[in-house]
Amino acid sequence: MNYKLDFIRSQFPALDKDWTYFDNAGGSQTLQSVAERISDYLLTSNVQLGASYNVSQESGSRVNQGFDFGKELVNAKHRSEVIYGSSTTMLLQQLSKSLVQTFQEGDEVIVTNVDHEANVGPWLEMQDAGVNIKFWEVNKETFELELDKLSELITEKTKLVAVTHASNVLGTIMPIKEIAELVHDAGALLCVDAVAFAPHRLIDVQELDVDFYVFSFYKVYGPHYSLLYCKQEILECIPGINHFFIGNEEGAYKMQPGNANFELSYGYLGYKDYLEACYSEHFDQSAKTFREKAVKVYDLFADHEEQLSKKFIEFLKTKPNVKIIGSEEWDKDIRVPTISFIVNGTKSDEIPIQVDEYMIGIRYGDFYARRLIESLDLMDNQGIIRVSMVHYNSLTEVDQLIQVLDQII
């Protein structure tokens, strides 16, 4: 299959400039189709929803189309299971505020020391209500979170396990379906942070059988806006955090104080436009549904990303003074192309600044996975250097970065 990278890149106006973006796990470039829809909403239908006049009806229908797409994108059973908010951090804070009311003193929650703090901090706060927190810790040699360690931590008191779908530092993809089985066998709930996974692979919350699943559109080619899936039967049982008169029958709205953002909910339909255009560009028209098309397109993206990972990891492995922080495999089933490393004898902050000169954006730090960087004793090293690629990056861009790094390290 000929990967039409020129077509793909042409959909992102920012890629037409001189910079190479390898900080995509921090935030991806925005699709023209998304920006246009946001602008069109604001300029032609920005009124309050729910009134009888025509423009309000039109706005309502646009926002509902956006909500339908959110449901389709994650393959939720019901539209009401999809909650929107300003960020993943905020949505998880809101979720924890609700869930804690259903937990009792002595209940247990398991978090990891690999996760971004967004999926750790809100659960730790439950300690104030007498909830005990246990840490599922990374193997410092292999950089893996091992399932048998999780099994050892789970008890009959476990109420919730919070884990990442892909680490924003290690790039490793976690076996969420297997984890869900373990967690559910113990009668507990599973909350998955998919922020570092969603830009790379198609999500299917029903297949994964997760209870809560969250990610942010600004890393998936859209605006600063986020989505939290919450399984219907759980959503019905947890206390809402909206006004007292917003009841269960309101579905997601009970978890959305201040409501969803209308222009961004509608605007993100531009991502659907893009996936459909990518499908038409690469395939005959045999797929009928959006999901069928999306599966094919995401497979293409994953194959391309695997080549990017391979090229960059192979280069890093030629450098004796470099240590990859994460798996050295490039297999698309094992990792996403978020690749971190350290350089022996050099602090991580010294490298990106030299790469900047070549108009290539990479970065260093702990990426708010502070506990991971602390556990690997890398805080004094200024954390790790991260090169995070997505499907719109080219092998030529990777080559350019390699040439620059080859001189520096």
Ligand SMILES: Cc1ncc(COP(=O)(O)O)c(C=O)c1O
């Ligand atoms: C893995 C991961 N989880 C959560 C977050 C937080 O997302 P947000 O900025 O939407 O709160 C980030 C942001 O970098 C992240 O990389």
